[in-house]
Amino acid sequence: MKYKNKAVVLGTNYYIGLSVVRNLGRAGVHVVTVDYEDHNYGVSKYVKERLIGPHYKNQEKEFVKFLIDYAKKQDEKPVLFPTADLYVEFMEDNFDELKEYYLWPNDKKGLYRELMDKQSLLKYTKPLGIKTPEIIGMDEENLYQRVTEELGYPCIVKPKDSMPFVNKYRSKVFMIKDENMLKEKIEMCKRDGQDVFVQRIIKGPETNCYSFDMYMNKDKEVVSYMTTHKIRQWPINFGASTYAKQYYVKELYDICVPLFKSVGYRGFAEVELKRDEKTGTIYLVEVNVRFVNFTELQCHMKMNTPMMYFKDSIGRPFSGPKITENKDVYWKYKYEDLPAIRQYVKTGQYSVLDVIKDYRFKKVSSTWAWDDPGPGFKFFNWAIFHRFKR
Structure with a gap:
């Protein structure tokens, strides 16, 4: 292999993990995947070792031991990759133990968790004057009165x-029309052990939803970045991207980079933002500190974020593009884009003509790859069976 250090990827139950695996493997990295059960995306030809271990949450101590026992057998420290928020939290909760045996860029314990949390994030955005949608935690006093007076319906x-939350309710958010509905959903979330908050809606179409993806090195320099905007998402209006486009939005750099410089950030991050259709103000909605839906799109644009993360961790030099022009490159997650299209048309937000007009035959796929067809075939078979079963 080209590198002595192995890459240990936590989670291949979603196409994000698959993108990380492929773009490390293509560059000559020995890739190890770790899951708590067998998953559709774990059959990539770029996986050299496929491990099944304890559950990261239900058997947390056992999982830490499992990872450490594996690392002890290696000649060089492996690089640890999180592919979901809960894996980031796992790494944060076991930071000191894992750092002794694994490499990853961040050396500031607790920072990733604070940036992920919508409420703790405010202590960093407010001093910089970065606009964020107003939020109220579900355990705040006078919650319902405050929502009526401060956020509105x-x-x-x-x-x-x-x-x-998504696993439980099959939705990324709840749309709340009035106080009675809010009380119903808050009580349900409390019963189900879901920690939620209420947020003001930033009005505007899907194309007003942006992302700023960047990699910052140990010297607080932005090595590489790109911006995108959504075209469709699922669930519609408040969900994850199903069809998106690389699209340069100049203002995003000046909103996002000061935030990461102020906290001494190191590594990959994505910021989700939205422009208010009435005022034109861009609001910072969320910060992702793990690999994201657009990883394959980034790599297609020569912004190989998994390899930047890997090389940064092992002390190798790395670089990437700063994309400041529109390349007319689209990305698609077909499995959820089809129901999204149906719902947009059904609700009158899109016409069939709009869908055809936005369609491009040359797209970056979330799952399919000609050099690695196995995961695509396996997921297709699962999807057909799943639809038939439903």
């Missing part, structure tokens, strides 16, 4: 941790 209920 409609508003949304969002989770602090997206994955368990």
